[in-house]
Structures are given as structure tokens and as C-alpha cells.
Amino acid sequence: xxxxxxxxxxILSVLILLSISGCWNYTExxxxxIVAGVAIDKEQSSGKILLTAETIDTSGGGGGGxxxxxxxxxxxxxxxxxxxxxxxxxxxxxxxxxxxxxxIIISEEVAKEGVLRVIDWYSRDTETxxxxxxxxxxxxxxxxxxxxxxxxxxxxxxxxxxxxxxxKYVSTAPVSDIWDFFDKLESPGQHSxxxxxxxNERDNRKTERISGCAIFExxxxxxxxxxxxxxxxxxxxxxxxxxxxxxNDKKGKPAYSLEIFSNKTKIKPVWVNGKLKIQIxxxxxxxxxxxxxxxxxxxxxxxxxxxELAEQQMQNNMLAVIHKVQKxxxxxxxxxxxxxxxxxxxxxxxxxxxxxxxxPELQVVVEPKVIIETSAKTTRSIKSGD
Amino acid sequence: xxxxxVPAGNYISMIILFVFGSSLxxxxxxxxxxxxxIALLLALGLVVPFLMIYARLSVLxxxxxxxxxxxxxxxxxxxxxxxxxxxWYALHLGSLVLRNFGEFCRTVALTETPMIVPMxxxxxxxxxxxxxxIEVMGRTARLLLVFSIFVIIIVQILALPLFNFDFLRPxxxxxxxxxxxDTFGAFTFPFAETVLxxxxxxALPEKGSGYKILLSGLLIAGALITFISVRNLLxxxxxxxxxxxxxxxxxxxxxxxxxxxxRIEGSSAIVFCTSLFIKVxxxxxxxxxxxxxVFNLKSYRSVVLQMGLIMVYMSDFIFxxxxxxxxxxxxxxxxxALPFQVIIPLILWIGAELVIRKKGNRKQKSS
Numbered sequence: 001x002x003x004x005x006x007x008x009x010x011i012l013s014v015l016i017l018l019s020i021s022g023c024w025n026y027t028e029x030x031x032x033x034i035v036a037g038v039a040i041d042k043e044q045s046s047g048k049i050l051l052t053a054e055t056i057d058t059s060g061g062g063g064g065g066x067x068x069x070x071x072x073x074x075x076x077x078x079x080x081x082x083x084x085x086x087x088x089x090x091x092x093x094x095x096x097x098x099x100x101x102x103x104i105i106i107s108e109e110v111a112k113e114g115v116l117r118v119i120d121w122y123s124r125d126t127e128t129x130x131x132x133x134x135x136x137x138x139x140x141x142x143x144x145x146x147x148x149x150x151x152x153x154x155x156x157x158x159x160x161x162x163x164x165x166x167x168k169y170v171s172t173a174p175v176s177d178i179w180d181f182f183d184k185l186e187s188p189g190q191h192s193x194x195x196x197x198x199x200n201e202r203d204n205r206k207t208e209r210i211s212g213c214a215i216f217e218x219x220x221x222x223x224x225x226x227x228x229x230x231x232x233x234x235x236x237x238x239x240x241x242x243x244x245x246x247x248n249d250k251k252g253k254p255a256y257s258l259e260i261f262s263n264k265t266k267i268k269p270v271w272v273n274g275k276l277k278i279q280i281x282x283x284x285x286x287x288x289x290x291x292x293x294x295x296x297x298x299x300x301x302x303x304x305x306x307x308e309l310a311e312q313q314m315q316n317n318m319l320a321v322i323h324k325v326q327k328x329x330x331x332x333x334x335x336x337x338x339x340x341x342x343x344x345x346x347x348x349x350x351x352x353x354x355x356x357x358x359x360p361e362l363q364v365v366v367e368p369k370v371i372i373e374t375s376a377k378t379t380r381s382i383k384s385g386d
Numbered sequence: 387x388x389x390x391x392v393p394a395g396n397y398i399s400m401i402i403l404f405v406f407g408s409s410l411x412x413x414x415x416x417x418x419x420x421x422x423x424i425a426l427l428l429a430l431g432l433v434v435p436f437l438m439i440y441a442r443l444s445v446l447x448x449x450x451x452x453x454x455x456x457x458x459x460x461x462x463x464x465x466x467x468x469x470x471x472x473x474w475y476a477l478h479l480g481s482l483v484l485r486n487f488g489e490f491c492r493t494v495a496l497t498e499t500p501m502i503v504p505m506x507x508x509x510x511x512x513x514x515x516x517x518x519x520i521e522v523m524g525r526t527a528r529l530l531l532v533f534s535i536f537v538i539i540i541v542q543i544l545a546l547p548l549f550n551f552d553f554l555r556p557x558x559x560x561x562x563x564x565x566x567x568d569t570f571g572a573f574t575f576p577f578a579e580t581v582l583x584x585x586x587x588x589a590l591p592e593k594g595s596g597y598k599i600l601l602s603g604l605l606i607a608g609a610l611i612t613f614i615s616v617r618n619l620l621x622x623x624x625x626x627x628x629x630x631x632x633x634x635x636x637x638x639x640x641x642x643x644x645x646x647x648x649r650i651e652g653s654s655a656i657v658f659c660t661s662l663f664i665k666v667x668x669x670x671x672x673x674x675x676x677x678x679x680v681f682n683l684k685s686y687r688s689v690v691l692q693m694g695l696i697m698v699y700m701s702d703f704i705f706x707x708x709x710x711x712x713x714x715x716x717x718x719x720x721x722x723a724l725p726f727q728v729i730i731p732l733i734l735w736i737g738a739e740l741v742i743r744k745k746g747n748r749k750q751k752s753s
Contacts, residue, residue: 126497165645
């Protein structure tokens with residue numbers, strides 16, 4: 001009896017050993033295609049969605065020792081995103097693996113028709129992660145950007161991802177992932193933005209470049225802002241973490257560069273004479289890092305003057321961007337509505353329905369404050385010796 | 387007669403993990419959005435008087451559990467009928483929790499594994515735990531609780547940079563109706579589910595300790611659940627929160643510390659597994675004890691395996707799909723659970739006071 005028991009338990013242990021090693025659904029890395037990024041176009045002839053995926057080559061460089069990463073591009077058209085994604089197996093031979101995907105590029109054409117139908121799958125499915133960056137491109141075909149990898153021999157999606165990570169030193173494009181996009185889409189009194197990417201061509205050398213942003217109303221793109229405008233829009237949105245603030249001298253010539261150390265923006269809705277007014281105040285701490293004229297900064301007493309110049313120009317630029325968005329695009333990307341909702345919930349209930357009409361007529365006041373904290377290594381501008 | 391006693395600390399750990407159970411991963415409140423913390427605190431306040439009632443029962447009938455009390459108060463037949471109802475409730479609750487786990491696995495973790503497999507394994511684990519006895523369960527809970535709280539605190543700290551306190555404003559944005567609605571929901575699931583601990587009162591350490599144990603267990607669990615709900619809210623925002631089946635899981639998946647520490651959502655699943663294991667075990671324990679009491683068995687251990695397997699199988703066929711589960715958990719369950727959590731205990735308590743008083747009078751007369 002004990003022998004039978006022993007035998008049984010021995011067999012059982014061996015069986016358990018087999019099943020707990022976790023090899024049931026084991027997949028070798030060569031058997032999956034790791035997606036780095038995708039581009040979404042509309043196929044001209046049929047009007048279907050055209051998905052282009054950049055997958056990392058896992059076969060390995062082999063010889064040479066220089067382990068240059070490379071990638072493959074494959075495109076397929078279909079009716080729904082998931083349908084295309086699964087059908088990709090017929091081209092790549094492997095199931096696509098999405099956990100490492102970093103970017104989605106959407107062409108302007110698709111974005112204008114509404115992005116929800118192409119990215120809902122991305123936020124819903126469990127294979128994908130919602131922390132990918134979403135770009136809009138004004139190039140004719142979004143896949144052209146991924147196709148740059150042929151000339152550059154790199155993984156383009158990862159490059160774009162790196163650019164996004166260092167975007168905080170430039171602040172000319174919003175940093176957001178599709179999670180933020182959906183969050184803004186669902187919040188009342190707020191519309192989404194997405195960074196723009198385009199191909200920069202000079203002397204026949206093409207590179208990708210991120211600058212500016214696309215403006216959405218609900219999930220449809222309604223317009224764009226260029227990089228410079230985007231910077232001041234980010235000032236309003238309190239999303240500035242760094243970057244350079246160029247300042248002109250009194251004659252309007254570029255003369256100074258202020259490096260932004262930190263910025264704090266406060267938006268306050270107030271009720272004046274039965275009308276809503278938005279008060280924006282910013283406090284920007286900067287360092288004077290470039291003086292382009294000999295007499296631009298003779299000594300520290302000039303500091304006050306430069307600060308005032310910077311404040312004046314910031315005010316003009318911010319108001320210009322706000323007015324442009326108000327009049328031209330009529331889309332509340334600054335979240336003024338959400339702010340009113342937060343601070344005056346009762347008044348907001350009356351306004352929520354008409355907010356799209358109220359927003360373009362809103363009176364906005366901007367009060368920037370620029371503080372120069374240092375002037376880097378030198379105490380004054382360089383004098384030209386006589 | 388082997389009398390098992392669980393020390394107070396272990397008992398509290400069991401209660402905390404029991405309350406965590408599936409509520410931690412499913413989220414507790416639905417419609418109140420940015421004001422869900424108010425609903426949670428209200429529910430917590432609401433459940434305290436009922437806990438006093440449960441604890442009072444343990445004082446009136448020291449050393450007895452729910453099924454003994456039912457028989458003592460309502461007589462043999464009435465008591466046994468009500469006992470059957472509670473056996474059903476315990477068994478069904480265990481199935482629901484197992485199903486939550488099954489759906490969770492199918493949705494996010496093991497998408498290609500049949501749902502019954504993870505449920506069966508947790509069920510078997512529960513069976514072996516219940517067979518080992520409630521003392522062992524208490525000690526296990528103590529150990530697992532330390533681990534769970536450690537993970538919860540670490541995740542909480544890592545999530546700090548994602549907090550957006552604007553999501554809390556304006557206070558009372560959805561109005562009182564959804565908040566009270568959620569209060570009711572959070573009261574029945576998970577707080578007042580502690581009624582099942584009536585079935586384990588035989589193992590209470592000493593007379594009168596019920597108050598301290600139940601209250602401290604529930605308050606700690608309630609505080610932690612509020613903590614976690616507020617974290618989910620601050621990370622995800624009220625809009626996204628309502629659209630997710632498993633908000634905790636998604637909230638933790640947003641954590642990204644310097645592009646280095648990412649994808650730690652597995653940790654939230656671990657806390658879920660540990661607390662779920664305790665909850666299933668308690669349900670199974672109560673159902674088995676009830677069974678042994680109703681049929682006058684020598685020991686509850688002889689029915690544990692059968693009950694456990696029924697529980698696992700029931701969890702497989704109880705809902706058709708995740709939509710039904712979600713609907714039942716957040717819409718139907720609150721009404722279904724009300725008699726077990728509020729009505730019967732109330733009647734039981736009043737009846738118990740009367741019975742004890744009568745006994746007391748008789749004693750006085752005879753002496």
C-alpha cells in the first residue's frame with residue numbers, strides 16, 4: 001500500500017513539475033514580431049484604414065560585432081484596426097507583440113475624420129499599452145515618416161520616442177500619450193491636442209522633426225499651431241518645464257535668450273459685471289544665457305528692463321495664441337471650461353451646454369511675470385574693445 | 387471536541403484581507419466619480435452600527451457561531467431554514483469572488499487559459515486551507531497581510547507623481563443621489579459582507595473581544611480601501627474610472643519611474659490574489675460549518691472538499707460573461723445581499739436579546 005502511495009506521489013510530482021515550469025505558452029523571441037511603432041493612413045482607392053507597422057528585426061546582425069538595430073516596415077489595409085493587426089500575421093509570419101510599441105502616427109486626413117475609430121482598439125485591448133505617444137502628421141502619407149528608416153538605418157519609432165522624452169528642453173510640442181488624449185476627450189470643457197511630426201528636408205537629407213501641435217475638437221482634428229505658438233499655448237496650460245524664451249530688444253530685434261528653469265501658471269475664472277473673465281497669471285524663473293548685442297547687458301541694473309521686455313512679449317504672444325484658437329478653431333484646448341467647472345460648479349451647470357459658443361467670446365487677461373535669476377558665467381555683456 | 391481559537395491579531399488580519407477581497411481590484415464605487423471618497427466614508431460610518439450588532443451577538447452567545455445562534459433563537463426548524471440561506475450566501479459569495487478572479491485572469495493576465503483553471507487552483511488552495519483549520523487560516527492571513535500592506539504602500543508611493551488633485555474638485559460634483567447610491571453599494575460590497583464572520587465566532591479568543599476585533603479590522607480595511615480608491619481617482623480621473631473593469635490594475639500600469647520602473651501592475655494582482663484566497667477560504671469555511679451543523683455532522687472537514695468543488699464549478703456557470711458579472715456586482719447584489727447583511731441579523735439580534743432575557747428571568751425565578 002505504501003509503495004503504491006509512493007509511486008503515485010512520485011508520478012504526481014513529475015506531472016506537476018512539467019506544468020509549473022511555465023512553458024505552456026512559451027514563445028521564443030524569434031517567433032514574435034516586436035512592434036516599435038505604427039502609422040495610420042487612409043487608403044485612397046478603397047477608403048479603408050491602412051496600417052503600417054515598424055517591427056524590430058530580431059534575427060540579429062550576425063557578423064561584424066556592430067549590433068546595428070534595424071527594422072522592417074509592413075503595410076496592410078483593412079476595415080477595422082484589430083482585423084488588420086491579426087491579418088499582419090499573413091505578412092510577417094508571426095504574431096505582433098505590442099508591449100514595446102512607442103508611437104502612433106496618424107495622417108491628417110484620418111485625424112480630420114476622427115481618430116476614435118482608429119485608436120479605440122489601442123486603448124481597449126490588453127496586448128497594447130496606453131502609454132504610447134500619438135502624433136499627427138501633415139505629410140501626405142503617415143507611413144512616409146516610418147519609411148525614413150531606410151535612409152537612416154535606425155529604428156525610427158524609438159528615435160521619435162526619445163525626442164518626446166527630451167521635448168521638455170524645447171517645449172515646442174505637447175508631450176502626451178493616448179491615455180491623456182482619451183482623458184481629455186471624456187472630460188467636459190476641455191479638448192485634446194497632439195504633437196505634430198513632419199519630414200525635414202535640407203540638401204536632400206531627410207530627417208523627421210517634431211514641432212507644433214494639432215488641435216482637436218472632440219476626436220476630430222480642426223487645425224494646427226506651429227512650434228512657436230505651441231510654446232505659448234503650453235505656457236497657458238502650465239505644461240512648460242524648460243525651453244528657451246527668446247526676447248527682442250526695444251527695436252524688435254532678437255537680442256536675448258532666457259533659459260526657462262521653471263514655470264507656474266494659474267488660471268482663475270472671475271465673474272465681472274455678469275460676464276465671465278479668465279485671468280491667467282504666470283511666474284517664470286529664468287536665467288539670462290545669451291546676450292547678442294554689446295550694450296545689451298552692461299550691468300545687473302539692466303535686468304529689470306529685460307524682464308519687462310520679456311513679460312511684454314510673452315503677454316502679446318500668449319494672447320495672440322489664445323485669440324487665434326478662440327476665433328479660428330473654437331476649441332477649448334486650454335481647459336478653461338474644466339477650470340470653470342472646478343471653481344464655479346454651479347455656474348458651470350448653466351454654461352456647459354453652450355460652452356462651445358461661450359468660449360470664442362471669452363475675455364482673457366494675461367499677466368506674465370518673468371524673473372531672471374542668473375546670468376550664467378558672465379556678469380555683463382561682452383564689450384567690443386575700441 | 388477540538389476548540390480552535392484564533393488570536394485577535396490574526397483575526398483582524400483575516401477581516402482586513404476578507405474586506406479587500408475582490409473590492410480592491412474591482413473598484414468599489416461606480417457613479418460618484420470625484421466624490422467617491424465621500425461615499426466610501428459614509429458607507430464605513432453606516433456599517434459600524436451593524437458591526438456592533440454582530441459583535442453583540444457574540445457576547446450574548448459566547449463560544450457559539452451563527453448557526454448555533456440561529457437555532458437557539460428561531461428553534462430547530464426555523465433556525466435550520468435560515469442556516470440553509472446563510473450556507474447559500476456563503477457559497478454564492480465565494481463563487482462570485484472566484485469568478486471575479488477568473489474574469490480578471492482572462493481579461494488581463496492569462497488571456498488564452500480557460501477561466502476555470504485559475505479558479506480551480508485558488509479553489510483547491512482554499513479547500514486545503516479550510517481543511518487545515520481556521521487557526522492556520524488566521525496565521526496565513528497575518529503573514530499575507532504584512533506582505534500585502536507592504537506592496538500597497540510601495541505602489542502608493544510610486545504613484546505619487548501621477549496624482550492630479552484637480553480631479554477631486556469640485557466637491558460633490560455629481561450631486562447627492564449618485565453618492566448615496568454608491569454609499570449603499572459600498573456598504574453591501576464589501577463592508578457589510580463581514581456578516582459572514584458570524585459563522586466563525588466560535589474561534590473568537592475571549593468573550594467581548596468581538597467588538598474590538600470587528601471594528602478595528604473593518605476600520606483599517608476601510609481606511610486602506612479609501613486610500614486606494616482615492617489613488618485610482620487621482621491617477622485616472624473620474625471619467626476614465628467609470629469605464630474600467632479593473633481600475634486598480636490600470637492605475638498601477640500608469641506608474642513610470644524614470645522609464646526604468648514600469649509595468650509593475652503585476653504587484654496589484656498579487657495583492658488581489660492573496661486577499662481573494664482568504665476571502666474564498668472564509669466563505670468556504672462558513673458554508674462547510676453551516677452544512678455540518680444543519681446535518682449534525684461530527685466535523686465540518688468531511689464536507690469541505692465537496693463544497694469547495696461545488697463553489698468552483700458554480701463560479702464557472704454562474705454568469706454568462708463579464709457584463710453580467712459587472713451588472714450583478716454593482717446593480718443587483720446590493721438588494722440581494724440586504725436580507726443577509728441587515729434584515730436577518732437585525733431580527734436575530736432582537737430575538738437573541740429576548741431569548742437571553744427570558745432565560746435570565748427563568749434563572750432568577752428558579753434560584
